[in-house]
Amino acid sequence: MKKFVAACLTAGMLATALVGCGTQNQPTTTGGTFTKTTEDGYPVQNDGQEVSYWVSLSGHVSAHSQSLNDTKFAQGLKENTGINVKFQHPTIGQETESFNLMIASRDLPDIIEYGWNKYSGGPEKAITEKTIISLNDVVDQVSPNIKKLFEENADYRKANTTETGNIYVYPFIRGDQTLCTYMGAMVRKDFLDKAGLQPPETIEEWETMLRKFKEMGIKSPLTMRMDNTKLSQMNQFIGAYGAAADFYVEDGKVKYGPAEDAFVQFVELMTKWYSEGLLDSNFTDTDSKRLTSVVANGEAGAAFGSAGGDFGSWMPAAKKNDPNAEFVPVPYPVLNKGDRPKFGNADLPTGGYGAAITATSQNVELAARLLDYGYGEEGHMYYNFGIEGESYNMVDGVPTYTDIILDTEKNGGLSVGQAMGKYIRACYNGPFVQDKNYISQFYTDPVQTEAINVWSDNDQLKYAMPNAAMTEDENREYTKIITDIDTYREEIMYKTITGTMSLDDFKANYLNEMKERGIERAIQLKQQAYDRYNKQ
C-alpha cells in the first residue's frame, strides 16, 4: 500500500503537467450577468446561508479531528469571513473514487477543492460539462485579492487557466522555492570527517568520496532509487550533464532529459559506480524498507530522500544504531567546481490544485468571497499562522509559532504537522499562498531546514515545464507514447547499470530506439501545449 500511495501521489505530480482538455471554446463570457451584492471587506454581510465545501481530509487533521469543521481553523474562518462554511470529506484513501462518483451523481456542493488536472478530460472539460464555472468574471468582480495577485504574477494565473483562457480555481500557491523542494542527497558527516573530506560538490568529488567510503568498509556507499515513480531523484546526477530527468524547457524549447545525450552519460556513470560497488546493489528494489535499513544501519554513506518522510525517520534510526551518526545535506552536483547547479528538485509553485465553484451553486458570490479571503493580508496570516497570541506571535517581525504547535508536551503528543492541522492549512494545502516562514519552523531537526535551503539552491524552477494544458486528443496520444517509453527506458537503464546488458549496446541503440518509439512526437505535443500557455 505504501508503494501504491506513493505512486499515486507521484502520478498526481506528474499529471500536473500532462492532462489537458479538448474543446476549443472561447473564454466563457458571462460579463454583466454577475451583480455584486456585497461590500468589500470582512466579515461579509449575508443571511447565513450554508456554503458547502468538499475537500480531502489531510492526515494532519484526521489525526485529531473527524472533520475540518471540528477544528479551530474552521471556527475562526467562519468568524473572520462571516460566512457559514460547512466542510465535507471523502473517505480517506478513496478520494478519487469518491470524487468521480460525486461528479457522476451531480450532487455537488458549492465548492470543490481538488487537483483538477485529474478530472477526466481536464479542467476545461469540467467547465464545459457544467461541473464547475469559469471564474474569470468572479475573479474580476468579487475577488479583489486574487485579482491583484494574478495581475502581479501572470504565471500564477496562466498555470491555473485552461487552454481557452478560463480561470478554474482559487489555486494553492507555494510562495517560495524552499516550499517546492523536499528531496535531495545527504551524506554521513561522521564518515566524511573520518575520511578527511569536505561535502562533495562535483561529480568527481562524489566519486572520490564514494571510493574512499568503500575503502573504509562501507558496504553501499551510495543508495538511491531510480524507478519511474521517483523520476526526479535522478536529477541528482543527470543534472550535472545538463539535462533534467523529466520534461523541461530551455530557451523556449521543450526537452525530455531521457532523450538527451546527458542521459547516456548518466547511465554510463551509474554503470561504472555499480560495477565498482559504489552504488547499492539493491537500488532496483522497489520497496523502500530495504533502502531504509541500509541507511539506518550505516551501510550507506550517502543517500537520497525527502527531508521529512525519509530523513525524518532515517536519522533517528541511524542514531539509534550509531550515536555518532550525523548527516549533512549536499547540493545537487555539477561538473566543474564553482558552477551553479542547473537542476534540482522542485514541484511547480502552482497549477491545477485548488478550490473551484460548482455550476450548481446558488451561492457563487459568497463562495467567491470565502475563497478570496486567503489571498488577502489578513487571510494570508490566518491560513499560514492562525490566531495571533494563540498559535503564533510576532517575534522580531517574523510570525513565530507558539508552544501549543511546536512543543509535543503542550499539544497533547501530536507531531508539529498535526498540531498545525488544528489551526492552519500551511502544513498541507488550500486556497492561499504558502508562506516561507512556515517551512523554516516546520522541521524539527535543523539539519532538515538546512537541507531544504541547500537543495533549493539551483535553477530548477527556471527550467521547469509549467502546468501547460494539453487538449484531450493530445493527451491521449501523449500517454500512449510515454507509457511505452517509460517501460522501455526503465528496463534498459536497470539492465545496463547492473551489467545484464552491455553498456556499448546501450550507447549504440538507446537514443535511436527512443526516436523509434515516438519520443519526438511526445515532445512536439508538449511543445504545442507550452506555446499555447505562453500566448495567454
Add this chain to the structure above:
Amino acid sequence: MYTKKAIAKDWRRNWKLYLLMLPVFAFYIIFCYKPMYGIIIAFKDFQPGLGIMQSPWIGFENFIEFFTGNYFTRTLSNTLIISISNLVFGFPAPIILALLINEVVHKSFAKTVQTITYMPHFVSLVVVCGLIRTFVAEDGIINYIITFFGGEASNLLQKPEAFVPIYIISGIWQEIGWGSIIYLAALAGVDQELYEAASIDGAGRLRQTWSITLPSILPTIITLFILRLGQMMNIGFEKIILLYSPMTYETADVISSYTYRVGLQEFRYGYSTAVGLFNSVINFVLIFIANTISRKVNDTSLW
C-alpha cells in the same frame, strides 16, 4: 425442448421452486443485470459530468489503443504463463494437502495442521511480499540454502527467470491451507463404510485413495477447476507491482500491471473498462469451452 406443453408442465410441477427463487432472481436482476449497462463505458469517451448515457461513443478506440501498444504481446503472454503455471502447480497443491491431512490418524494433529496452514491467508499482501523479499535477498535464507549446495548467491528478485517460480511458490505458501478447506469439507462427506468394505477386499491405502477418495471429491475438483479456468486472465496487479522491478519486466509485467501504469499517467474509465471487458470475454470463452467439454465427458457442469 421449450415447447408450450413442456413449459406448462414444468410450471405445474415446479412453480413452488420458482417462487422460492424469487429473492434470488431479485438479487441478480437488481444488483447485477440492472447496472450492467455500465459496460458500454468501454466503447465511450466517458465523461463523469455527462453521465454514462450522454457520453460520446468512440467505438473500439479504447480497444485499439490497448491492442496496438508496444507491450501488448509481452504482457499477454506473461499473463498466460503465470496463469497456466498457477493452474498446473497452484491448483493441485491444496488437493494434495487435503489428501495428506485425510491420511492423518490423530485427529488433534490433523486439526492443528489445518488451523496453522490456513493462517497465512490472513496476512496482507504487502507484508507477505515484504517477507518474500527478505527470504530471496542476497543475504536471505533461500540464498543461504543455495550457497550451501554450492550455488552462487544473488538477489533472486533481480532475475527474470526466477520471478514466476517466486510468484507461484509464494502463492501456494499463502493459500494452500485456505484452499484445502473446501476439499476437506468434501472429504468429510465420504462414507467411511466404503473404506472398510474396500480393506476387507484387500485394497491397499493407495488403491483406496485412488478408487474411493478421489472419485468422491471429483465433482468439487472439477467445479473448482472450471471456475479457475474462468479466471485465466485475472492476475491481481497488487502482488505483481509489489514484487517486480524493471529488471524483471520481461517475465513479470502482466496486463493488469501495465494498465495500472497507464492509469498512473491519466485517469480514464473508458480504457480500464475496455481492458477489463477484454479479459472478461477471454475468461468467459474459456469457461464456456471447459464447461462444454466437462458436460460431455463426465456429466459435471456449471450449467
Add this chain to the structure above:
Amino acid sequence: MAIKKTPQRKIFEICNAIVLILLMIVTFYPLLYVVFASFSDPTSFLGYNGLLLKPLGFSTAAYAKAFEHPLIISSYLNTIFIVVVGVVINILLTSIAAYFLSRRNILWQRPIAFLIIFTMYFSGGLIPLYFTIQDLHLYNSIWSLILPVAINTFNLMIMRTGFASIPHSLEESATIDGAGHFIILFRIVLPLAMPTVAVMILYYGVYHWNSWFNASIFLKDQAKYPLQLVLRSILIVNDTSAMTSGVDAGSQLAVSETLKYAVIVVATLPILCVYPFLQKYFVKGVMIGAVKG
C-alpha cells in the same frame, strides 16, 4: 478403524507427519513475524532487515496508536453486525439458489444457471451500482454493505456441488411424505451438507470481515464504518511515504512500519478464532452420523 498397519503404511505415516510438520513451520512463520514485528520497537524495526525470531526490543506503541482511534470500538461492533446478519442472509439465499440448481427435472435450470454465471464475468462497474444503491435509498445505510453482496456466485457454485452429492433418494422419500421445499431444504439438505455449509459460513464470514471498499463508497457517516475501513485510514494517515512532499518530520513517523503489523493482528485475531468452531464439521464421517441420526 481396526486396520492392521503394514510396514509401508507406517513409513508413509511418518513421512506424512514430517511433511505436514515442515509445512506447518513454513506457514506459521509469517504470522509469528507479524506478531513479533508489531511488538517491536518502531525505530529499531525501521532500520532492521531480515528475519525476526523475537520482537526487536519491546513496544506497544503501534497498538496504542491503533486503539487511540475514536472509532475503533464502534467499527468493531459494526463489523460484527455486518458479519452476523450478512452471513445469515448469504446462507439463506445461497442455499435456496443452490437447492434450485442442484434439483433434477427443472426446465429452466440450465439457462438460469448460465445467466447466473454470466454475472461473474460481466458487470457494469461501480458507477451504475452506485446509482442503484441511491435509488434504493441504501446510500449511507449499513444494508448497502449486505444486500449488494447477498450472493457470491463462486460460492453458490461450490454449494451447489455440495448439495448435488447428497443422495437423491433421501429427498425423494421426503417429497413423497408430502414435505414442502422449505422443509426439504432446511431439514434434510442443509444438515446433510453441513461441511459445505461450514465452508460457506467461513468464506462469507471472512469476506464480510475483510471488506472495506463498498463501505468507503456507500457510507458517509464515520460512525457506520466497519473495522477494516477504520484500520485502513489509520494506516494511510500514518504512512511515511504518503508524505512524499516531505511535509512531516520526526521519529514519530517510525511507528508507521510497526503499525502495519499491529493492524493485521487487531484485524485478524478475532476471525482466526472462528475457524476452530467450524472445524468439527470437517472431520471424517460426520455425514454418516447425520444420515443415521
